[in-house]
Amino acid sequence: MSRETTASLPTGFGRRDFLAAAGVALSGGLAGCSGVFAAEEDQVNVAGSSTVFPVTEAIASAFSEENPTVNISLSKTGTGGGFGNFFCAGRTDINNASRAIADAEVEQCGNNDITPVEFQVATDALTVVVNPDADWIDCLSVEELREIWRADGAQQWSDINEDWPDEEFELYGAATTSGTFDYFNEAVIGEEENHRSDYHATERDRTIVQGVQGSEYAMGYFGFSYYSENPDSIKAVSIDNGDGCVEPSIDTAMSGEYTPLSRPLYIYVAKESLAKSAVRDFTRFYMKQAATDLVSDVGYVPLTEENRDENLEKLNGAIAEVTE
Structure with a gap:
C-alpha cells in the first residue's frame, strides 16, 4: 500500500x-x-x-x-x-x-x-455552536439543548423560546459511528430519549463548521478544537447545567465547571x-x-x-x- x-x-x-x-x-x-x-x-x-x-x-x-x-x-x-x-x-x-x-x-x-x-x-470541552448572526442566543440549559436534539423534539427556534425566530433549526452533528455522538447522546439526550435523526450527520467536523457558517438558523456540536480554529466565524453557546451559564474553554474544562460536556479523550x-x-x-x-x-x-x-x-x-x- x-x-x-x-x-x-x-x-x-x-x-x-x-x-x-x-x-x-x-x-x-x-x-x-x-x-x-x-x-x-x-x-x-x-x-x-x-x-x-x-x-x-x-x-x-x-x-x-x-x-x-x-x-x-x-x-x-x-x-x-x-x-x-x-x-x-x-x-x-x-x-x-x-x-x-x-x-x-x-x-x-x-x-x-x-x-x-x-x-x-x-480533556475536551464538547462545544455547541451557532451562526454569529444568531444574536438571540448565547446560552442554553441542558434541558433546552435536549429538546432541540431529541427525536420528536422542537422543530423551530420559537419552540424553545417564544421570543426567538419562527424558523426551523438547521442542525449539524456527529454521525452515529462517532464517539462524539455517543457522548452527546448519553450526556444530553439521556437513556429515556433518542437523538433525532433529521440532521446533517457527518464525521467531518469542518463540514459542521461550514454548515453553521452558512445559515443564520444553524446549530452544530463537536470538539472544542474545531471551534478554537474558527472563533470569529461561528459562535460558541454557553451551557447552564443548573449553576448558571458556563462557556466552553480549556479553563472551564480543566476546572470541571463546564458540565456535562467536558469529557476525557483517549x-x-x-x-x-x-x-x-x-x-x-x-x-x-x-x-x-x-x-x-x-x-x-x-x-x-x-x-x-x-x-x-x-x-x-x-x-x-x-x-x-x-x-x-
Missing part, C-alpha cells in the same frame, strides 16, 4: 493540514489494507475519532521530525468505525477515541487476539503492536507530549504530570509483556 501525500494546498488548508502534509500521511485508503499493513516494522497505523485526530496529528508531526524513517498514517473514521472496522480487526495499531471502548468492541478485539490498552491523552494501543519498535517509540513519545502545550495549542486540556507518569508506567508494563 502506498503512502498518501498532499500535492497541493486546497482552499481552507489549515495549519494542521500543513503539519500533516509535512510529516504524516493522512490516509483515506485504509479500507483497502490488510492486517499485513499494520505489521510493517516502520509503520504506525492510526484510525478513529475525528475529535482526537488534531492531538494525534500534532504529536505525530513532532515525532516525524525526529524520526523521519517512520511512516505514520492517520485516518478519521469515527471512534466506533475505527474500533469496528480497523482496530479490533487487527488492521491498525492505534485507535483515537472520544469515548471509552464498549464491551462489544472489547469482545470483538478479543476474538481477533487484539488486546486494547487504554490511555487518556486530553487513544487505544493494541498491546500486540507494541512488539514493533516504531509503535513503542511513538506511543512513548505520545504519552510525554500529551502533558505539554502541544495539546493546548490544538484546543484541549493537556494531561497532568501525574497522569503522564501513570500512562508511562502502564505503557512500560504492556511493552514488557510483549518483548520479554
Whole structure:
C-alpha cells in the first residue's frame, strides 16, 4: 500500500493540514489494507475519532521530525468505525477515541487476539455552536439543548423560546459511528430519549463548521478544537447545567465547571503492536507530549504530570509483556 501525500494546498488548508502534509500521511485508503499493513516494522497505523485526530496529528508531526524513517498514517473514521472496522480487526495499531471502548468492541478485539490498552491523552470541552448572526442566543440549559436534539423534539427556534425566530433549526452533528455522538447522546439526550435523526450527520467536523457558517438558523456540536480554529466565524453557546451559564474553554474544562460536556479523550494501543519498535517509540513519545502545550495549542486540556507518569508506567508494563 502506498503512502498518501498532499500535492497541493486546497482552499481552507489549515495549519494542521500543513503539519500533516509535512510529516504524516493522512490516509483515506485504509479500507483497502490488510492486517499485513499494520505489521510493517516502520509503520504506525492510526484510525478513529475525528475529535482526537488534531492531538494525534500534532504529536505525530513532532515525532516525524525526529524520526523521519517512520511512516505514520492517520485516518478519521469515527471512534466506533475505527474500533469496528480497523482496530479490533487487527488492521491498525492505534485507535483515537472520544469515548471509552464498549464491551462489544472489547469482545470483538478479543476474538481477533487484539488486546486494547487504554490511555487518556486530553480533556475536551464538547462545544455547541451557532451562526454569529444568531444574536438571540448565547446560552442554553441542558434541558433546552435536549429538546432541540431529541427525536420528536422542537422543530423551530420559537419552540424553545417564544421570543426567538419562527424558523426551523438547521442542525449539524456527529454521525452515529462517532464517539462524539455517543457522548452527546448519553450526556444530553439521556437513556429515556433518542437523538433525532433529521440532521446533517457527518464525521467531518469542518463540514459542521461550514454548515453553521452558512445559515443564520444553524446549530452544530463537536470538539472544542474545531471551534478554537474558527472563533470569529461561528459562535460558541454557553451551557447552564443548573449553576448558571458556563462557556466552553480549556479553563472551564480543566476546572470541571463546564458540565456535562467536558469529557476525557483517549487513544487505544493494541498491546500486540507494541512488539514493533516504531509503535513503542511513538506511543512513548505520545504519552510525554500529551502533558505539554502541544495539546493546548490544538484546543484541549493537556494531561497532568501525574497522569503522564501513570500512562508511562502502564505503557512500560504492556511493552514488557510483549518483548520479554
